[in-house]
Amino acid sequence: MVYVTRKAHFAAAHRLFNPSWSMAENDRVFGKCNNLNGHGHNYNIEVTVAGAPPPETGMVIDLKVLAEIVDRELIELVDHKHLNIDVPFLQGIIPTAENMAMAFWKVLAPRIPYGRLYSIKLYESENNLVEYRGE
Amino acid sequence: MVYVTRKAHFAAAHRLFNPSWSMAENDRVFGKCNNLNGHGHNYNIEVTVAGAPPPETGMVIDLKVLAEIVDRELIELVDHKHLNIDVPFLQGIIPTAENMAMAFWKVLAPRIPYGRLYSIKLYESENNLVEYRGE
Amino acid sequence: MVYVTRKAHFAAAHRLFNPSWSMAENDRVFGKCNNLNGHGHNYNIEVTVAGAPPPETGMVIDLKVLAEIVDRELIELVDHKHLNIDVPFLQGIIPTAENMAMAFWKVLAPRIPYGRLYSIKLYESENNLVEYRGE
Amino acid sequence: MVYVTRKAHFAAAHRLFNPSWSMAENDRVFGKCNNLNGHGHNYNIEVTVAGAPPPETGMVIDLKVLAEIVDRELIELVDHKHLNIDVPFLQGIIPTAENMAMAFWKVLAPRIPYGRLYSIKLYESENNLVEYRGE
């Protein structure tokens, strides 16, 4: 079993708020992340696939192939977007890093052709990150 | 002469477009940076002050003092904001990294109490950065 | 289950030596880390909390709250200190990265209000790091 | 149980190809990694050892000792080499990051004097990495 990881990057705007709460309650919980006009991040994502490399290629999954899947199926949908407004598969959830990582898992897990998706790490900033392993 | 640099960070949304142009012209020039609902970045900024350190302190400017000035006079105004809407001193300019660096210079240059502002570097992403030296 | 991580930083002096050993034995085991007057590091720490994010907030624990806990309960006690002399909860242990990570766990584990402490990673330098998971 | 990690670095050339395949098949599978004259990387490696630190030293394994083992037993053999030609223990395998991590494990695992080898992470580039844990 080897774990192979591809890193990717996207830039997006978002706003954290719960539409069923008052503005005051949203401010109390989400603070400046509740800024009405949104704010943004350069997100870094690490997608890890686990598997056994077959001897004839020595690769769990070709990292170029994994990069293309991540770009086409995920990055294209979220890069240079407003996550609350422009991304269909994020509608109805609060775009915290936790919720985003779980939503990204649902998008990517069925599209990994070799091995199996093991982990998604999402960095919202240099000091804040989350990891979801499908558990 | 010694050059002292303080790095700081902020997260913001922005949209690149020229309001005197058509949507098609904006799309041609700014591409996905013209996304209607904006996108965002984790910006990194490096503020460099030049001066001669006096022997009794050995400091051009105390980096804690410089950090406080940068935070209070600049970061507080732009962090977790939409740069096109929420930041008074950026009104009327297209928030490219170049224009932002020049606007940040105007904000910070008169507020440096020791030495003189020498350079502002602004990283919009890991691979894209600009520098302005007041020239 | 999602794992959320907050990074923090502190600068401290320390000296590695076992007071029950001779100076020669300390030099043999700890080498230049046994320098009599101490040396120092910029330590980086990653605190990971595991839990399930409730739907109404989408957060295992608000990373701002986690950052405040880490700063108040830990960083304030060790930043700009001599770890052998100035830090009560480290008295009587050799401040290796391994021992520090285990001591930090004891400080932080009972103070995490949501989820449970999962891991403490401590970087003593760019090339040397340890992790403790409470096992 | 504490996990201690030492990072190390080496620069090497390699070429990905399966000698039992045609050039066309190699190009299809390995693309530009199959360049006849090779290409190269700055590889970063993280070697993690797991163990319980004895109280008299507070160290699972002295990180200086681990660094010396990694340098002498591994880095000396691969640094500034062509991995397909110059490295005896890599002969007969395709030098993908997966295969290299597993081969490095075989070299290092029996040479760790304290604790046990837990993980080898190998970064082929900033965005591509693999991990092997001996499973």
Place this chain on the structure above:
Amino acid sequence: MVYVTRKAHFAAAHRLFNPSWSMAENDRVFGKCNNLNGHGHNYNIEVTVAGAPPPETGMVIDLKVLAEIVDRELIELVDHKHLNIDVPFLQGIIPTAENMAMAFWKVLAPRIPYGRLYSIKLYESENNLVEYRGE
């Protein structure tokens, strides 16, 4: 005047040797960089263009355009290549970082459509870099 920088990356093999010298002399001067079968690096390059941003775009040069020029005119020619063998514009020079930076300048300077090329920084490894400013 604003300085805008685009970073790019490539992986290549090379060998340092002077064909007019003996093998012994090459070994004395270039050491392990003279390994017969070559070695390799992940090179990072920073291309800086200087100019005044026109008000209607706020950009010295669109960083997407600069990225495309750097990729098409330079990276395509050197990525996943052996620099001594596969790159026509490097023939006849020893591929040290210094010589490469000066050769890259000649390739890129006439192809910058806005502003003027100000600097090329080339990182051969994390600790070794060179800069050429056309002086």
Place this chain on the structure above:
Amino acid sequence: MVYVTRKAHFAAAHRLFNPSWSMAENDRVFGKCNNLNGHGHNYNIEVTVAGAPPPETGMVIDLKVLAEIVDRELIELVDHKHLNIDVPFLQGIIPTAENMAMAFWKVLAPRIPYGRLYSIKLYESENNLVEYRGE
């Protein structure tokens, strides 16, 4: 003219205080950097040499040679030391980053055998750095 840079690292303890001042005055100016028992940092240093690479080597100065000079003449004297106590050439100056960079210049400038010393950059932490160019 090409600028070549070598990065190096050391870990040291220090304390900022002016012995001709009262403890209260030192606390007012240097804050927690005046901690009686010292604190410490992982310092990163970048040493830049400027020169023209001769065609037969293509190197301003062999970066391995520069690395050896920096290690032997500077790093050996400051690594794992208390800068206020253990380093003869720093006696009598307050070990701020500014003063250290100027003192390092005096040590290194006469020892560079090819080209001339152009710049010393000293990072005290990830966010705080100084540069001295001998002006």
